[in-house]
Amino acid sequence: MNIEDKLFWDRFKVDEESHLKIIDGEKCIKECQGQPCLYLCPANVYRLEENRISVSHEGCLECGSCRIACPHLNIDWRFPKGGYGISHKFG
Amino acid sequence: MKEAFDVAIVGAGPAGTSAACILADAGIKTIVFERGEYPGAKNMSGGVLYGYDLAQVLPDYVKRRCPIERNIVESRIWYLDKEGGYSLAYRDSIFAAERKHNVFTVSRAKFDCWYAQQAAKKGALVVPATVVVDLPRDEKGFVVGVVTGREDGEVRAKITLLADGINSPLAASTGFRLEPKAEEVALAVKEIIELPAEVIEGRFNVSAEDGVTTEVLGAITGGMSGVAVIYTNKSSLSLSVGANLADFAAEKIKPYELMEEFKQHPMVAPLISGGKPMEYTAHWLAEGGYDAIPKLYGDGYLITGDSAMLFNTPHREGSNLAMASGKMAAETIIEAMKGKDCSRDGLAGYGRRLAESYVIKDMKKYRRFGRFLYQNKEIFNQLPHLAAFAGREIITVNGVSKKEKQKLIIRELRRQLSLCRLIRLAWRGWRSVK
Incomplete structure (x- = not known):
């Protein structure tokens, strides 16, 4: 069971514009030791690419964990626009 | 406007x-x-x-x-190691009938x-x-x-x-x-597993409309300070597992992998067997x-x-x-x-x-509890393992005298946790909830 399958059960209304932004991408590669966002995000939004960390905001479950656990507070985290993002069917 | x-x-x-x-x-x-x-x-x-x-x-x-969803008539607490564990349950007819809807799932x-x-x-x-x-x-x-x-x-x-x-x-x-600090929140993930109402009633030994809550502690959170739950809904089960966010960051355990492990636990798997997962969500709990x-x-x-x-x-x-x-x-x-x-x-x-009100009075009473769990990881590591070792020895009938079994259990206990550490743990635990 991988995370993509789990996210497939959920209902999302995706905004084209991302509500999550890494403020300084270089910091993630050059300064961040643990890169906890790669592990603790329950939707695996953050992935390590060759030279950067990519952000797939489409599957964000809006828990806020990446924002406060980032050792450099390097994530600009907003709520998706009203009505966008995940809509719980059961909750 | x-x-x-x-x-x-x-x-x-x-x-x-x-x-x-x-x-x-x-x-x-x-x-x-x-x-x-x-x-x-x-x-x-x-x-x-x-x-x-x-x-x-x-x-x-x-x-x-x-x-x-269901009127809760029984509350279970499980303390689990990887292979099994202890179950404590309370149910009574006065709570179920006269205090109907005191606790219910939604x-x-x-x-x-x-x-x-x-x-x-x-x-x-x-x-x-x-x-x-x-x-x-x-x-x-x-x-x-x-x-x-x-x-x-x-x-x-x-x-x-x-x-x-x-x-x-x-x-x-x-x-x-x-902004809360990472150690002040727990991150929980939840899955809704769909099952026919009669199957839920059979597996949890309840009649229609009634249900059971199960809170789970122990080695199921990968050594992190956390908890899991299994709640019965009308025609689904709510499974959640969560742990302190600072522990998630330190241990590099992925929340969805923790959930998968929980679902495969020998005490959990039979309850959700044949169920269809319907939703996967995540949320914080205030742990501060x-x-x-x-x-x-x-x-x-x-x-x-x-x-x-x-x-x-x-x-x-x-x-x-x-x-x-x-x-x-x-x-x-x-x-x-x-x-x-x-x-x-x-x-x-x-x-x-x-x-x-009870709101602040209860929060004051338990003000040290979150920190107690966070700072005493034995509760999620050695202790469930020891408890399981003791439980397994006690239920096994194999010609070894009970006195000898008792010695065996105490020896294992001392090997893993000093008596002093154990007493300190019990004392701190008591202080955190008294």
Whole structure:
């Protein structure tokens, strides 16, 4: 069971514009030791690419964990626009 | 719209909607903003709600067709190692019948939606799909309403109630509550597993409409300070597993992998066997306890529910604290409006009401509990392993005398945890809940 399958059960209304932004991408590669966002995000939004960390905001479950656990507070985290993002069917 | 209201509420969850119901009943012009497509769209909890606190707001909630999943008649606590574990359960007929709906399970998407409809019927204006992005103040520092993400989205109000939940970038950016530290929240993930009602009733030994809650501690959180739950709904099970966010960061354990492991545990797998997963969600729980509660009110504003970090960790109570604090906030607002004083002094009754209620009394009682779990990882490592070793020895009949088995268990105990450490653990545990 991988995370993509789990996210497939959920209902999302995706905004084209991302509500999550890494403020300084270089910091993630050059300064961040643990890169906890790669592990603790329950939707695996953050992935390590060759030279950067990519952000797939489409599957964000809006828990806020990446924002406060980032050792450099390097994530600009907003709520998706009203009505966008995940809509719980059961909750 | 630059319309003026008496009260603006941010968030249509149990706290905000409870306040909206009371305010609307008193004829106070109230507007509630909800960022989700509908109230409940962003909300998640284990899924237990409490009839006592709901009845304080809506005494006739059953008649109003509150979407109850199952009336809880049995509460189980499991302490598990990887291969098995202990189960302690309590059920009785007085609780099941005479105190019906004291505890029940809900789907938050359905419940919160229904609850907000009741507030709307009473006269509150509920506006979904609207994010509040700022809380403007006047020159004296009074909060004077909200700014929403909509065009010309400023709405004036004499008093603003923050009920926007634990993940509140708004509270942090406007300075009403500091951003929680990672160790002050637990991150929980949840799955809804669909099963036929009769199958659930058979597996949990309950009749139709009745259900069971199971709280799980032990080696199921990968050595992290955390908890899992299994709650019965009408035709699904709610499975959640969560741990302290700082532990997740340190251990590099992925939340969804922890969930997969939990689902495969020999005591969990048979309960969900044949079930169809329907939803996967994530949410924080306030773990900071009494010491993490922010300043609860000020000039023109109050903070309530999860936004105020009101959560009773050992008793998994949160939705009731939200409803109770929302109600107390509303009562205070009514008082302030009558006295025409929306300042900090005019709203001081909120602090007094909370302090006199079970909300703050319980949080004070358990103020050390979260830290106790976080700082004593044996509870999630060696201790469940030792408990399982002892349990396995005790149920195995193999010609070894009981005296010898006892010696074997004590030897293993000493090998893994010193007696001194064990006593200290018991003492600290007692101190954290006494």
